[in-house]
Amino acid sequence: MLSPRWRKVVRDLWLHKSRTGLVVSAICIGIIGAGSVLDAWSLLRRVTRQEFDASNPASAVLRTDSIDDALLARVRAMPAIAGAQARRTVYASVQTAEGPRTAAFMSMADFTANQIGVIKPDHGQWPPRDGSIVVEHSSVEFGGVAVGDSLSVQARNAAPHTVVVGGIARDVGLPPGWMEHVIYAFVTPSTLAALGAPSSMNDLQIVVRDRTLDRAEVQRIAREVRRVVESTGRKVSDVNVPVPGRHAHAAQIDSLLYTQGAFGLLALLLSALLVVNLISAMLTGQVREIGVMKAIGARNTQLAWMYLTLALLLGLLACVISIPIAAVLGRLYAEFTSGILNFDVSAFRIPWWSFALQFAVGALMPVLAAAVPVIRGCRIPVSEALRDFGISGSGRGSSRLLHKVPWLSRPLLLSLRNAFRRRQRMIITLGTLSVGGAVYLGAINLRAAVVASVDLLFAPQHFDMSLRLAAPHPADSLVAAVRGVTGVVGAEAWSGARAVVSTPDGPAGNGFSLTAPPLGSTMLTIDVEKGRPLAAGTVNEIIVNRRLQEDVPELVLGGEMQLVIDGAVRNWTVVGVTGNAPSPMAFTTRETLARVTGANGATSLVIAASSHDPSAQLDLIRRVRSELADRGFDVSSGQLMAEQRSVIEDHLLMVAGFLGNMSLLMIVVGGLGLASTMSLSVLERTREIGVLRAIGAQHSAILVMVQVEGLVIALLSWVVAIPLSLPMSIALGNAFGRVMLKVPVRLVPELSGVVSWLGVVVVLSLVACAWPALRATRITTAAALAYD
């Protein structure tokens, strides 16, 4: 049987249900915020690592000519190689219900023997049969396709061909199709041949025996493989060595996970502050009882244990409620995030340590939060405790200022003064709301910065669409062919190639894309940050972007090195460095590239359209392709720049979107803090409200008084959040730039964000103060004056 003091603890919880509910809600929000993030984090970490490793991703991919069993056998026999297989990827255009889509058809001789980049069947047919395709899971929604659909496919200039969607499968090694705006599908070599596309294998995937090797070591092995391939008389046009053990979108995953973690902790911290606030207030309401208990013999330690146990019970109660909710939300969030990153978490469980950590934090957080107020409350002298009459602070500092504003009415003056009476509580409430607001503004600023940086990225490109040709064609003929198409206002024929730095040991680093517009191009402005622009002459000049320099450090400004392009090794000089780009790139002139390779043709066509309407541009690209096909030019693929831009934005805005969601959670914490502060304020001023009513204050006056008091705190948080959002934006921008794309630092908050934040705080304040205000109006004069 419980002793009276412990019964008091339990009954205090039970009989003060609204207060208990408020504290438990505050703890719950912290645990749900941080716990769901922790659950999602632990699940995503497990699934991305384990599923990616389980897929046995390729250590390197070499692009070469038709690969046969003899070559595969030679490569597999190399001591450093654990496995090798051949694939081919063909790009085609697929007609879907929502218009044409780019598709990447991946083929191999025998899918049942596939051991590198393992593909998991999801449903329907597997492996693909002749005449049908198996669509990669992440492309299903983007393509709007389902098993059983018939799709019209056009590869290059071949006649459209109908294939059936036979099944869905998942390849976790691929970047998600929805994000790349590509329909990935698996087909047999016979299906490729039926589409009119080349069907021999040209991508040699290898897996090194030692999985612990770093990228440089794997590149060294890839060079050995390259030599073996070239010794058979084949050319190797490209070698790609990804960072070992890193998913293609590892940067986004890491960025998401760390941002989630940081904001989960912030949500927990804010809820802890709220708990401190509430428990302090709870003890304030208990001061007289503490005094009575001391008067009848209670010692400070006995009282401290009572109230710390009460805090522990509140924490345990919150754990029971919030940990399962956090688990459900965490799993949902992990499913959503893993879905967009093309992983499947359904077979994974949230690890036990995640629950244990949440339980420990949930149970101890209120105890720690209560420690200082409990100790302080228990140390109040008995005589002082027995004299307690509730609120006593007068907000004197603010009073002097407020009195200088002559037009303020007395009730309004009272509301304003009330807001400053409990300073510590006011500061905590203000801080919580302001941090939520700063994250909200920070997320909006980051979003704007990302959009601005994408604008910058596309600003040098003065064209609306690009078409890739299957083979080089004379530049003038290509331009002449499209100039007459209605809607085309400008066109340029570019060439391009894959290049790799050559060293005495062989090619160094990954291959990179070399883009070659004509000298004096009006469609592309290369913004040179260091060095100078490209010039006509006999020297082979290139401009590289910063991403390429990070990937291939040999490409220093002014440096001369050998590049291998289409098998030809020539000396090149880096004359300039250009800025931001999401992928490594280099530029030269079409004329220089033609001189080096001896191939005097263009491989792509860029076109400026008269209309910026997406459907008009889609129609134009269709008509341009048709015109080119009629004139015998073989177009392998076409893309609208608007589509390319949205691919990049999809990647980048994912993190900004997550931050927006986290800021909403923090604003909810802030709103709860405001609601609790106002509830306590009304409770503490019951007598004062009674006096006001006794001297004639009506319902509306009391209502307005409470609402104005809340609004004062909310508006202050609006003001404080604006400067606070600037360091927040800078920190977020820097973190974002490290893993994704450098974004411009914004020292002025987005005006739209500032205005919408004002709207949010006003609505939040009105909602948060509605219940306390209503309660204040229900206090009867007699009951209020009998309070105590």
Place this chain on the structure above:
Amino acid sequence: MTQPLIVLRDVTRTYAAAAGPFDALSHVSLSIDSGEFAVVVGQSGSGKSTLLALLAGIDRPTTGEVHVGGTAVHALSERDMSAWRGGAVGIVFQFFQLLPTLTAAENVMLPMDFAGRWPAKERRERALAIMSRLGVADQADKLPSTLSGGQQQRVAVARALATEPKVLLADEPTGNLDSRTADAMLELLAGLVDEGHTVVMVTHDMGARRYATRTIELADGHVVTADELAHA
């Protein structure tokens, strides 16, 4: 000659006020013997409640000494003061000050719980016995809010007696009661004195004098009279 139970020697209690330091009690010396029913009277602000607070160990003198039952209360640490208070004095407040979330019996058991002097399973029995003596045993399992003022004050007295203190200190125990209930309360306290308790009661109620063995009158922080009265 036996030692007085309560001794105050040259006690001054000064409070800081906005207008400057204020002596609630000034150089007060008095003694109260065991078994007395001392009534402290005086105007508002005369120092009555301060005197009681010093005797109860819920306040400390600025200067001077307070001895209760041979203990130098003024010299006790905060921790020892609580323990001493739990066993040596019982306090009855004007507004009863029962804990609202505990039943009447639990309120009476609470001091025993803090003192830890009786086995847990005996505490309710003891509480009921005390409440029975005071005529409120039938209210044992009710919450204070459901009891009348008189019943609440009897429960408060029962709580004050729970740890068998030698001294019962009552701060205007009849101030919140109607006259009939107030008389009953005074009779109850007088009965406790007859049973051997020492009662010090602060009151505005001049009628309380008829139950007292002694009246101590305070004015402006000084003892004006400390008459010994013949028991009515």
